[in-house]
Amino acid sequence: xxxxxxxADIIMDxxxxxxxxxxxxxxxxxxxxxxxxxxxxxxxEIKFDGDKISQIAFHGHGCxxxxxxxxxxxxxxxGISKQKALELSKKFVEMVKIGKTQERELKDAVVFQGVSQYxxxxxxxxxxxxxxxxxxxxTAV
Amino acid sequence: MNCLPKSDIRESFPILSTVFDDGKKLIYLDNAASTQxxxxxxxxxxxxxxxxxxxxxxxxxxxxxxxxxxxxxARDQIANFIGANPEEMIFTSGTxxxxxxxxxxxxxxxxxxxxxxxxxxxxxxxxxxxWQQLAKRKEAFFKVVSVRRDGTxxxxxxxxxxxxxxxxxxxxxxxxxxxxxHPIDEIVEIAHSKGAITVVDGAQSVPHILTxxxxxNADFLAFSGHKMLGPMGIGGLYISKKRIGEMRPFFFGGGxxxxxxxxxxxxxxxxxxxxAGTPNVAGAIGLAEAVKFLKKVGMAEILDHERQLLEYSYxxxxxxxxxxxxxxxDLEKRVGVLSFNIEGVHPHDVATILDFQGVAIRSxxxxxxxxxxxxxxxxxxxxxxxxYNSVEDVDALTDAIKDVKERFS
Numbered sequence: 213x214x215x216x217x218x219x220a221d222i223i224m225d226x227x228x229x230x231x232x233x234x235x236x237x238x239x240x241x242x243x244x245x246x247x248x249x250x251x252x253x254x255x256x257e258i259k260f261d262g263d264k265i266s267q268i269a270f271h272g273h274g275c276x277x278x279x280x281x282x283x284x285x286x287x288x289x290x291g292i293s294k295q296k297a298l299e300l301s302k303k304f305v306e307m308v309k310i311g312k313t314q315e316r317e318l319k320d321a322v323v324f325q326g327v328s329q330y331x332x333x334x335x336x337x338x339x340x341x342x343x344x345x346x347x348x349x350x351t352a353v
Numbered sequence: 354m355n356c357l358p359k360s361d362i363r364e365s366f367p368i369l370s371t372v373f374d375d376g377k378k379l380i381y382l383d384n385a386a387s388t389q390x391x392x393x394x395x396x397x398x399x400x401x402x403x404x405x406x407x408x409x410x411x412x413x414x415x416x417x418x419x420x421x422x423x424x425x426x427a428r429d430q431i432a433n434f435i436g437a438n439p440e441e442m443i444f445t446s447g448t449x450x451x452x453x454x455x456x457x458x459x460x461x462x463x464x465x466x467x468x469x470x471x472x473x474x475x476x477x478x479x480x481x482x483x484w485q486q487l488a489k490r491k492e493a494f495f496k497v498v499s500v501r502r503d504g505t506x507x508x509x510x511x512x513x514x515x516x517x518x519x520x521x522x523x524x525x526x527x528x529x530x531x532x533x534x535h536p537i538d539e540i541v542e543i544a545h546s547k548g549a550i551t552v553v554d555g556a557q558s559v560p561h562i563l564t565x566x567x568x569x570n571a572d573f574l575a576f577s578g579h580k581m582l583g584p585m586g587i588g589g590l591y592i593s594k595k596r597i598g599e600m601r602p603f604f605f606g607g608g609x610x611x612x613x614x615x616x617x618x619x620x621x622x623x624x625x626x627x628x629a630g631t632p633n634v635a636g637a638i639g640l641a642e643a644v645k646f647l648k649k650v651g652m653a654e655i656l657d658h659e660r661q662l663l664e665y666s667y668x669x670x671x672x673x674x675x676x677x678x679x680x681x682x683d684l685e686k687r688v689g690v691l692s693f694n695i696e697g698v699h700p701h702d703v704a705t706i707l708d709f710q711g712v713a714i715r716s717x718x719x720x721x722x723x724x725x726x727x728x729x730x731x732x733x734x735x736x737x738x739x740x741y742n743s744v745e746d747v748d749a750l751t752d753a754i755k756d757v758k759e760r761f762s
């Protein structure tokens with residue numbers, strides 16, 4: 213594997229210009245998740261419209277992998293239902309674990325397949341997704 | 354067994370000739386986390402398991418005698434290496450266990466309500482949390498003394514923090530984050546002048562600086578074998594004669610008794626009193642072999658070599674835009690640890706990209722979150738040298754750092 217595969221253009225783009233970065237004025241849930249092995253942390257905020265994730269934002273500090281993964285995650289789940297978001301999360305976590313996926317729904321997030329070769333870095337890629345799962349769990353009906 | 358370092362010292366370390374599948378050579382710069390092992394240590398372990406393996410101080414058979422004799426000889430040699438008498442040193446699994454042993458063996462007995470326990474903000478978690486938690490249990494005060502931003506200690510500030518109520522001063526002689534050497538003799542003197550006992554975390558100093566516990570005059574000194582060429586899972590704790598009488602056993606079981614009755618137990622004398630259960634015999638013997646190797650290389654030469662590499666690193670890296678180098682610039686107060694950050698790049702990414710070049714460094718909070726928080730940084734990247742590192746290793750490091758800067762610019 214080459215550096216340019218792990219730090220693909222799309223990852224570098226999202227880490228330089230993270231989408232949905234910041235805070236929400238109105239939110240239904242806020243989750244703070246940390247990666248104890250490195251100290252990275254993410255604050256994830258979500259506003260729902262019924263069952264749908266209508267607005268989502270994150271901030272915190274983390275590496276290129278965790279920041280870009282959070283950015284791509286927020287783009288993927290914005291506008292979809294809680295159930296759908298949970299399904300995506302499971303698929304993403306599975307992909308990072310085994311290093312491959314057939315799931316086209318993961319779209320740009322498939323770029324993180326290569327992270328599986330770096331067991332210590334997989335937590336970076338999944339941090340924001342775990343925050344999402346926690347947020348959905350807390351707001352489950 | 355020939356343990357003479359070869360003229361090319363690197364040849365004594367099999368792992369240093371590693372070439373990875375992608376053709377990249379290993380450049381090992383994570384020595385503050387763990388050092389590599391010379392062939393003689395590896396072979397010593399093999400010899401123990403092939404021809405000497407038995408439990409110690411138990412049976413009367415030949416192997417048991419050999420193992421016991423080798424184990425106690427190892428204690429003599431390692432105690433001697435830090436200037437201690439053998440009966441003043443117990444074997445532990447490493448610094449963390451050693452410090453916890455002080456807390457449970459001495460602290461539980463002697464620290465009382467309203468006493469003060471003093472540490473520095475720059476301590477490793479293993480010399481921080483055990484004391485913080487002891488203070489909570491005893492309703493004692495846990496005092497965290499600040500250091501300067503370059504990691505050095507202002508002795509006047511330190512002096513002010515020590516009062517007649519201070520019971521314990523627990524300080525690392527060398528910080529694992531920036532490799533800053535604290536003036537341990539003065540620290541011990543100040544603490545003793547107020548009647549406090551002194552605990553020295555030697556994890557990062559014993560492998561790099563000639564240590565003499567009698568000259569240092571500390572009450573306790575903890576260290577780890579794997580950071581000084583020895584096997585993992587073995588370390589030591591020096592306990593001064595005065596303090597050893599104030600301790601109670603904190604682990605109970607085999608090997609630590611004189612007589613056991615239904616209603617009471619008479620314990621063995623130290624050090625056995627504090628070594629319950631089957632010890633890490635192979636580890637102790639391997640560490641003794643490592644200590645022999647270090648003595649032959651020479652502790653003064655080791656520190657001198659690390660300083661040269663550090664100076665060379667500064668020569669190559671100083672002044673690069675957006676590169677922060679941490680720790681005092683007075684390199685006489687440093688061991689070979691180089692903590693740094695590249696502006697806008699998370700150190701985990703730095704470490705991963707360096708790893709693509711075969712360069713192994715550490716990144717993160719270095720188990721020193723209170724210090725990182727105090728400095729307002731979350732983490733650093735850290736390269737740490739040992740005597741087997743070369744100028745070429747530093748070149749590989751500095752080239753890789755420049756590569757990271759370009760990729761993320």
